[in-house]
Amino acid sequence: MNTTTAKAAVVESGGSPFTLSVIELDEPRADEVLVKMTAAGLCHTDLGVASGGLPFPLPGVLGHEGAGEVLAVGNSATRVSPGDQVLLSFTSCGSCANCRDGHPAYCATWLPLNLLGGARPDGSPTITRDGDPLGGHFFGQSSFAEFALVDERSLVKLPADAPLEKLAPLGCGVQTGVGAVWNVLKPRPGDSVVVLGAGAVGLSAVMAATLSPATTIVAVDKVANRLDLARDLGATHVIEAGSGDLTAQLVEATGGGASGLVETTGNVNVLRAGVDALAARGTAVIVGAPPFGTEVALDVNGMLGGKQVVGLTLGDSETQRLIPALVELVKQGRLPVDRLITEYPFADIQQAVEDVTAGKTIKPVLRF
Template sequence: MTTTQAAVVESPGAAFTLRDVELDAPRQGEILVRMKAAGICHTDLTVAAGHIPFPLPGVLGHEGAGVVEETGPGVTKVKPGDHVVLTFTSCGSCASCRIGHPAYCTTWIPQNLIGGKRADGSSPISRGGVALGGRFFGQSSFARHSVADERSVVKVDPDLPFELLAPLACSVQTGTGAVWNTLRPEPGTSIAVIGTGAVGLAAVMGAALTPVSQIIAVGRQAAQLELAAKIGATHTVDSTGLDLAAELRKITGGAGVDYVVEAVGNPDVLRAGIEALAPRGAVAVVGAPPYGVEVSVDVHRLLPGRRILGVCEGDSDPDRLIPLLARLIRGGRLPVQPLIREYDFADIQAAADDFRSGKNIKTILRFDA
């Protein structure tokens, strides 16, 4: 058993509070990781607020990066000393996993989002002998150590800073994957990315590495739109008070956009994206509104081949995509650094507040600051 410090959320709506907790020794298929960096994502804050059911008190965090300290029985993927990124987990045996789509694993929601425990009902995290909600996305990385599921751990080369690796776990692989794996734009087509947070800007970066002719970044913050232009957007649109669908059709000469990434999670924005599509166009729905939110669509808009595609984690196979993303960062082709603002892990609540208020695009916690 390992004693470590974790950011515990005691109840829905409570703050992140640093507490000493105990971690089990890694069991079959588990890995003990010493955390070096972790990203804060909107999903962490949504769960902490109580909008998604997760057993609390508990430990969140799902964009981890660190160093392997110990491996449990049967682990062959990594060894102590390896640098790793901690991402979502999956069963590895269902139909989706077997064909390379673990983001659509049949056990995805209980294993990643709401379960908080192993398949046998136990949690790897406890406090004073009482189990806490853990294993969030197979990792619960808001702690100085994490017992992670082998399926959620990806080995990476040790030459990149951990603060650049952590966002690859969710936001960057979600944005780039939505473009590369789901939309797959053809040469000369147009793409609009609605939302200029970390996921949206990652989608812009991903689109810039494809042969599209137009990349339209849509947002409401001038600084984020300026950054979008620097990393590949050919057009930027401040959507404040705008008929967005009409503006996107205007930019594309009336034809409509071929592809849309909706990274806001707003039903009105999604509807505008659908309305802006060219015939045979597709919108990738990445943003996640609260459960139960519905969007009405005129069916006749869909008959000319228009498609609405839900996307989870960029339809990524992390063992393939994350090492590729790391290589693109190393080669200067994926400019993640401008998105990042770092905080000491001890300041996690201030970091979360700043992120929630929109001060930061990608908030990274450092454990060795």
């Protein structure tokens, strides 16, 4: 059997750092593609799994915002050919009701295929080390390695001149923030959009709101320079978290209550303050994920004015449609994701982890 050897960032156990190790990749099966990585974004989901907060099998290889060049394709893969530039995103089964309905982020097998399984659906590993299986197949890709064995359904073909280091974050963080606004809130002329948390997902939501008919865009964060960047990216109002009664500040900034709200922090107190600040028939989109089992209390009578609270995975995106549009907006300069990015050599992945955890970096992108 042919295998590909690669250097990868391996997390040995929950709470361990990312350390470089040599791994072997299985040869591509019929519906798989071998990709030589050019760049990969580092996302808070990677950090959550690395911390041991989710039951993903470790030691393992994470990474789910990859971009690179196709080296080889399985014999039933038809979307791409060797030499194509590709963006890697989440995978899905393609045959359940939600996949057929254009909502692959809510695939019936999403959790085992992307987040928890660590292997192909049949249980076989995509990655080994010295013959022992490692956790892999993360979001159908495990892109924290020089090469990735990728589900064809995770791939989006890009133009030959696409700047991969700028586009890698579209695979998760950017499409999540954009999708929260475009696919769920769908702002109407004159609406207000509140974004709680000005990290990569939140700032992507701000950029998406700027490309909508919303006239009031409010960003909330506790880091002053992130609020400055939010203003640069189109926020009309910024609020420093902890500077007063958040609900009252949001109601004032939105002129009586928010039409729509995106919660990216995972803090249930922030979420509750945001829901309380919704206008009648307003919608709150939950993106930030606290530890499993976390609950939030809501004022039931306060909900009776037609308020909605909606959970969201990956922007509820149909990647083959949304990502090419985002790529074009980046190329046109209308979605300036480069303002969020700090690049790191792949070997410095642990430094990137420390910088994003400390709030120094918004979106680290690893270069191979």
